[in-house]
Every structure is written in structure tokens, then in C-alpha cells.
Amino acid sequence: MPPDYKKLKMLRRSRAMWGSWRVWKPRMVFWIGALAIGVISVVFAKLADAAQLRFHALTSGGDWNFLLPLLMTPVGFVLCAYLATRVFPGAQGSGIPQAIAARHLRQPEARDRLLSLKLAFGKILLTITGLFFGASIGREGPTVQVGASIMLQAARLGGMAQAKGLILAGSAAGIAAAFNTPLAGIVFAIEEMSRTYESRANGLVLTAVILSGLAALGLVGSYTYFGSAPEAANEPLEWLLVVICGVGGGALGAAFSAASLRLSRRIRRWTQPDPLRRSLALAAGCGVAVAVIGVAAGGATFGTGYAQARSAVEGEALPIFFFLGKLLSTFLSMMSGIPGGIFAPSLSVGAGFGSTVGHLLGTSIALASVLGMAGYFAGVVQAPMTAFVIILEMTDNHEGVIGLMACAMLGYVTSRMIAREPLYHGLSRAFVAEGIRHSRNEVRQGKPEAQQ
Numbered sequence: 001m002p003p004d005y006k007k008l009k010m011l012r013r014s015r016a017m018w019g020s021w022r023v024w025k026p027r028m029v030f031w032i033g034a035l036a037i038g039v040i041s042v043v044f045a046k047l048a049d050a051a052q053l054r055f056h057a058l059t060s061g062g063d064w065n066f067l068l069p070l071l072m073t074p075v076g077f078v079l080c081a082y083l084a085t086r087v088f089p090g091a092q093g094s095g096i097p098q099a100i101a102a103r104h105l106r107q108p109e110a111r112d113r114l115l116s117l118k119l120a121f122g123k124i125l126l127t128i129t130g131l132f133f134g135a136s137i138g139r140e141g142p143t144v145q146v147g148a149s150i151m152l153q154a155a156r157l158g159g160m161a162q163a164k165g166l167i168l169a170g171s172a173a174g175i176a177a178a179f180n181t182p183l184a185g186i187v188f189a190i191e192e193m194s195r196t197y198e199s200r201a202n203g204l205v206l207t208a209v210i211l212s213g214l215a216a217l218g219l220v221g222s223y224t225y226f227g228s229a230p231e232a233a234n235e236p237l238e239w240l241l242v243v244i245c246g247v248g249g250g251a252l253g254a255a256f257s258a259a260s261l262r263l264s265r266r267i268r269r270w271t272q273p274d275p276l277r278r279s280l281a282l283a284a285g286c287g288v289a290v291a292v293i294g295v296a297a298g299g300a301t302f303g304t305g306y307a308q309a310r311s312a313v314e315g316e317a318l319p320i321f322f323f324l325g326k327l328l329s330t331f332l333s334m335m336s337g338i339p340g341g342i343f344a345p346s347l348s349v350g351a352g353f354g355s356t357v358g359h360l361l362g363t364s365i366a367l368a369s370v371l372g373m374a375g376y377f378a379g380v381v382q383a384p385m386t387a388f389v390i391i392l393e394m395t396d397n398h399e400g401v402i403g404l405m406a407c408a409m410l411g412y413v414t415s416r417m418i419a420r421e422p423l424y425h426g427l428s429r430a431f432v433a434e435g436i437r438h439s440r441n442e443v444r445q446g447k448p449e450a451q452q
């Protein structure tokens with residue numbers, strides 16, 4: 001066969017392939033899904049902020065309005081817990097454990113119980129509702145579940161088989177759009193979601209982060225989450241601050257993580273005899289406790305804690321014991337079972353801890369707050385790269401990158417010595433076990449989908 005004929009045949013095949021709808025359909029669906037994640041993340045953020053502002057408006061005006069959370073917050077917790085149990089099962093908690101668990105499940109039906117468009121809608125609705133009633137939760141973890149759900153649906157519509165890679169891409173896109181931190185989205189996908197580097201998925205993750213980021217930029221423009229904090233550790237006392245915030249923040253984060261895992265297992269066993277009634281009773285009790293702490297703290301511990309963290313990053317010292325109240329409120333909100341994440345509240349706890357340490361040492365409050373966030377967050381999630389990259393991007397603190405890295409690493413090492421299992425992966429085990437159990441039950445009942 002002449003060489004020219006071979007080249008012509010390959011050229012025709014290439015043109016046919018590139019002009020084929022079967023080739024372009026999955027790509028276009030994937031691109032649209034990534035853009036949708038960016039748009040939905042921005043809308044979610046706006047609605048969450050509006051819900052918080054409305055709660056503060058209701059509870060700050062008038063002589064006795066500051067006591068309104070004692071009634072509002074428990075009612076809101078019960079409402080969210082009921083809807084999460086009856087209407088949107090699988091929407092409880094952060095959403096990151098569900099996305100991790102879905103990557104370990106092979107059956108599509110098992111994944112649908114954790115990632116679906118219905119769950120994405122419920123997650124957004126109930127997180128906003130929780131913030132309206134004063135829960136100490138964040139929207140960033142839920143955005144991961146929302147992003148993974150959208151991308152998994154895109155895989156179905158586009159006929160793509162890379163479910164695990166697409167869940168990873170959707171999760172990364174959600175984090176990137178939620179914080180406007182594209183690098184952190186990529187690092188989060190590698191370090192926290194998969195715990196390994198998957199070369200086959202890196203193109204999907206990068207493309208999803210770029211497209212979701214472009215959509216978010218188009219709607220809200222370029223910004224840094226906490227503004228600019230060009231603080232760096234230079235003096236010996238400031239390096240002591242790095243050590244204290246790293247070790248202390250890591251120990252505090254490990255205590256939160258270990259207690260959460262231990263108590264969540266006990267709660268699952270305790271609720272088994274009567275799941276609905278006991279879940280609602282637990283939510284009501286946690287709501288009352290969160291309300292009492294919030295009223296005692298003058299309302300500072302309600303919501304995401306973004307305003308408090310930003311003021312600390314800007315150099316304004318927070319109350320000495322703010323971080324303890326915020327940590328306890330976040331822990332109770334998480335244990336209540338209502339939908340909501342811990343990303344933003346954890347950053348607020350870390351900023352409060354750093355502010356207290358900086359105040360006691362007489363160092364820069366801004367530097368101490370940034371370091372406190374790095375140490376505590378690395379201690380909670382046990383993902384040091386994600387911790388320092390996300391805080392680096394949120395504070396635009398390129399001058400202090402070495403101190404941030406050292407603090408995050410100290411927090412991680414300290415946390416590993418206290419809590420052996422990472423929080424999100426530990427929480428995901430229950431979802432994996434439940435998915436496998438449902439799949440086995442369907443196999444026994446003879447459902448062909450579960451036998452695939």
C-alpha cells in the first residue's frame with residue numbers, strides 16, 4: 001500500500017473522529033457540568049451569606065431579641081434533621097465523607113444514595129436553613145458533595161465511564177469555586193479525596209477546576225477570601241509562634257477529630273432502636289447547647305465564623321476564649337446530624353486560637369491568626385498540603401509561605417500522634433459499609449443492577 005494512501009486514510013479517520021458527535025458529546029457535557037458547579041457555588045455562597053445576615057438581623061434588634069436563638073436554633077436543628085432523615089437521606093453532615101465513600105463503591109445505585117441531583121438540592125437547601133437558624137456550619141464541604149453529584153450526573157448524560165475520576169473532578173471544582181482557590185482545589189483532590197496521585201484523573205481535575213473557576217470569576221470577579229495578609233515570621237518570637245500554633249493547633253484539631261469519630265460511632269449505635277425519634281431528640285439537644293453558647297458569646301459563635309476570622313486576619317484581636325466556644329458549637333452542630341460543613345468554622349476556630357496565642361505572646365495578631373488557621377486545620381483534616389495552600393490563597397500571604405508550611409506540618413505531625421485516622425476518611429467508612437450492605441441486600445433479592 002503506498003505511503004500517501006496510508007496518510008490519507010489516517011487523515012480521514014482523524015477528521016471523522018473529531019467531527020463525531022459521540023466524541024464531542026461527553027466533552028461538552030463535562031464542560032457544562034464544570035461551569036454549572038461554578039455558577040451553583042456562587043449562588044450557594046450568596047444565599048448562605050443572606051441566611052446568616054437574616055439570622056443576625058432577627059437576633060440583634062430589640063431588648064430581648066438576643067434570646068431568640070434559644071427558641072429558633074433548636075427548632076431549626078430539628079427541622080433540618082427531620083428533612084435530612086426523611087426527605088434527603090444521605091445529606092447529613094459535611095458531604096466530603098459521602099464523596100469519598102462514593103469513590104469506593106462500584107454499584108451505580110449505591111453511589112446514587114450519596115451523590116445525586118436530589119441530594120445536591122437538599123444539601124444546599126438544608127445548609128442554608130441551618131445557617132438561618134444559627135448553626136455553626138459552613139457551605140464548603142456541602143459544595144464538594146454538590147460538585148461531585150453534578151459531575152456524576154454529567155458522566156451519566158455524557159456516557160462517560162470514569163466515575164471515580166469525575167467524582168474527584170467535581171469535588172475539586174467545588175472547593176476551588178467555593179473559596180476561589182484553584183490550587184487548593186487540585187491539592188485537595190489529590191491529598192484528601194484520593195490520598196494518591198492518579199495520573200488518569202489529573203486532566204479531568206484540572207479542566208473542571210479551570211471551568212468552574214472561570215464561571216465563578218465571571219459572576220463575582222477575582223477576590224481573596226480573607227483579603228490580603230502579607231505577614232511573615234522573621235523574629236525568634238514569631239518562630240516560637242509558628243511552633244505553638246502548629247503543635248497547639250494540631251493537638252486541638254486532633255482532639256476535635258478523634259472525639260467526632262468516636263462519638264459519631266456511638267451515636268449510630270444509640271439511634272438504631274428508633275432512628276427518627278432519637279435523631280430528632282439529639283438534634284434538639286445540640287440545638288439548645290449551640291444556642292446557649294451563642295447567646296453567652298454575644299452571637300459570635302453562630303454561623304460560619306467568616307467575619308470573626310477575617311477581622312483576626314486583619315489584625316483585630318478576638319476574645320480570648322472565642323476559639324473554645326466556636327469549637328464546641330461546631331462540634332455540637334456536626335454531632336447533631338444536620339447538613340453542613342466544618343471548613344469555614346474550623347478556619348474560624350484556628351484564627352481564634354492564633355489570635356489568643358498572639359495576644360498572650362505580644363506578637364502580630366494577623367500573623368498569629370493565619371498560623372493558627374494552618375495548624376488547627378491541618379490537625380483536623382490531616383492534610384498539611386491542602387491546609388497551607390488553601391490558607392495561602394485565601395490570605396494572599398506569599399511572604400510567609402515557609403512559616404505556613406512549617407506550621408501546617410507541625411499541626412499534621414502532632415495530630416497523627418493523637419488521632420490515627422483522618423476525620424473525613426473515618427466518617428466515610430459508615431457510608432461505604434451502608435452502601436455495600438444495601439448492594440448485598442439487592443443481590444439477595446435478585447435485582448440485576450446490583451449484580452453488575
